[in-house]
Amino acid sequence: MNIFHPRDLATPTSKIKFESTVVIQISKNRFTFHFISYTGTMASEKAEKKLFGTNGARGVTGKDMTPDLVMRIGLSLSKIRKGKIAVGMDTRTSGPSLKSAIKAGLLAGGCDVVDLGILPTPALQYIVKLHFDAGAMITASHNPPEYNGVKIIDSDGTEFSDEDTIKLEGILFSGDYELKEWTGVGKESCANEMLDEYTDAICSRIEKLEKPLTVAVDPGSGPACLTTEKILTGIGCRVHTINGQMDGFFPGRMPEPSPEGLKPLAELVLATNSAFGVAHDGDADRAVFIDDKGEYLEENEEFALMQKYACRNNPGGVVVTPVSTSKVAEIIAAEYNCRVEYTRVGSISVARKMIELAEKGENVVFGGEGNGGLIFPGHQHCRDGGMTAAAMASLISTEGRPLSELRKDLPKLVMLKDKIFSDNHTEILNKATKSFSGEEIDLTDGVRINRKDGRWALLRPSGTEPFMRLYVEAPEKDAAESFREEILKSIN
Known part of the structure; x- marks a missing residue:
């Protein structure tokens, strides 16, 4: 979503606020509708969407x-x-x-x-x-x-x-x-x-598990109440459910499946000795996971596990993902002679790049984003939370090892995530581009800085909320933090 607000038409100020989070892993347009024309935050003069953003149009x-x-x-x-x-x-x-x-x-x-x-x-x-x-x-x-x-x-x-x-x-x-x-x-x-056509399609694509798994499911009172339990039982899982009644007030947790909001799901996983817990966002195009130890599986880890599964079964293929995804994607791709194609952030960009490459004869084996939105091209070219839940069950059953062990095999990188609140996104992007002009700069979406020592950073306006996002990734936490400080100093 782009977020548009009348302040975007005003004279920009230099006031900037920061919010930061640290993830240790493997790894505008709020709109008031007088239909005012707006060209977006990037310097490009090409036509830009004004109401619809990364994933549709949204508002209060x-x-x-x-x-x-x-x-x-x-x-x-x-x-x-x-x-x-x-x-x-x-x-x-x-x-x-x-x-x-x-x-x-x-x-x-x-x-x-x-x-x-x-x-x-x-x-x-x-x-x-x-x-x-x-x-x-x-x-x-x-x-x-x-x-x-x-x-x-x-x-x-x-x-x-x-x-x-x-x-x-x-x-x-x-x-x-x-x-x-x-x-x-x-x-x-x-x-x-007609909803049965969707659930039946997933069950027919995922082989029935040889040994049943116990799974905890949190549909979050959204439409996944109608589908995920049915899909998982259809492939041979025993399912325990929390927040399984459809309710637009979302009494159990908010539609965004955050680590804090999924604590009850983690407790259910431990209480039922489940192989994993799976939760969905408000429309179930994403899925996030809790491992068998009750620990939140960071979404880039989720992407990497599913990518590894896809690449191992289809060596020499192509993986498509946005520039915001962990560099672990490249490490795993190299293990199986695959390559990574990067796109703008947003499932639309990923899906259409996957289709474009496939039409050119490329073997596109997997795609998606590091936010729990995964795309399985043999099924359909869109993010699919139900398919992701079934694929995770299949992965664990095939490997014969718990999810908490599988995640330990992934490459270890450190990703820092910041929110930058500012009145002028364009000025910030221009400052970053100028400050790091001597390094490899990727302008696919915002400004991505790639360093030869393996560190990278991405600065881009959020497509769903009124701030900018800063991602910094490095092999070590200290290296990531120092790079982040360089960037913040250059734009402030």
Whole structure:
């Protein structure tokens, strides 16, 4: 999500705040809708998305994200994607009103609409790929309960490309809709039962486990309540569940599965002697894990374990991931004669690069982000939390070793993560680029600085929240901290 705020139009100040976290591992546009044109934080003059960001458009319900806006998004989509459109939502309390709004826009624009009800985003994507011309998901993913939003899905199951999104926004901002007369409006139907196609597809792709595993599942009161337990039992797991009732108030924990919020899941893992615990975000396109010792599995470790599994079974292939992912990805790829292709941050960029490489004849074996959003190309080209949960069960069953042991085999690197609150992202990026101009600079997304000693850093505006992110990774903690201080000093 891009976050746009009127302050972005004001004269920038030099005030900067920092928030920092340390991870020892293997490893704008909040919007007020007067439709003000904005070109983004990067220096590029090319067309940029204004409302839709890294993963859809999101905002506070009733303030930024209103039924009127969502209806107009539906009208805009109906002009560029004719035919039959699938619509779904997560469990947020504002879901029914916003789903009704986008259906109204689509129907008024002449599209037939099939309502799939409550379901995970990857389930909608899978069903769209098989049966529909496009899809629209009402969700704010990991954002707090007061947020909601819209993700637009193309006919191949991936999220809309930047080019198509900019085209949709052009119609939205100009009001150049095509309202049909009474003889041309669309028809509506419901097909909640199509969700079974998604769960059945995962169960058919993952071989049934030779020895049953006990697994603890935390759907977080989201749509994974309908799918993850069914998937895991379908491949031979015994499942214990917490936060397994759908509830848009998210009483057990927030939609973002944080280490703090997953303490009850960790307790359940230990109490039930589970092989692992798995938790999802608000729309279940991501999965994060608790190991058999009750310890949180950092998402870059999760990526590395799944990558290692994929590369070992497909040596010589290609792994696609954003520039924010741990360099462990390169280390593991080299072990199996694979290579890593980097993209901008965001599952859209990763998925479309995977498809592009595959169309050129490349053997693309795995992709995703270091945030629990993994892509298994043999299944579909989108982040899929349900598939990730099943793949983890298969990995542990195949290896015959506990997750706490498997993670010990991974290369050890130290990643530091900071949040930088500033009024002028462009100025900060320009300062960083100038300060480190004598080093290898990668401008794929923000500014990434690669050093010959193995250290790297990435500075980029967040695509989902109103701050900048700084990632620094090095073989040792001291080396990472000193590099971070260099960067902070250069931009302050």
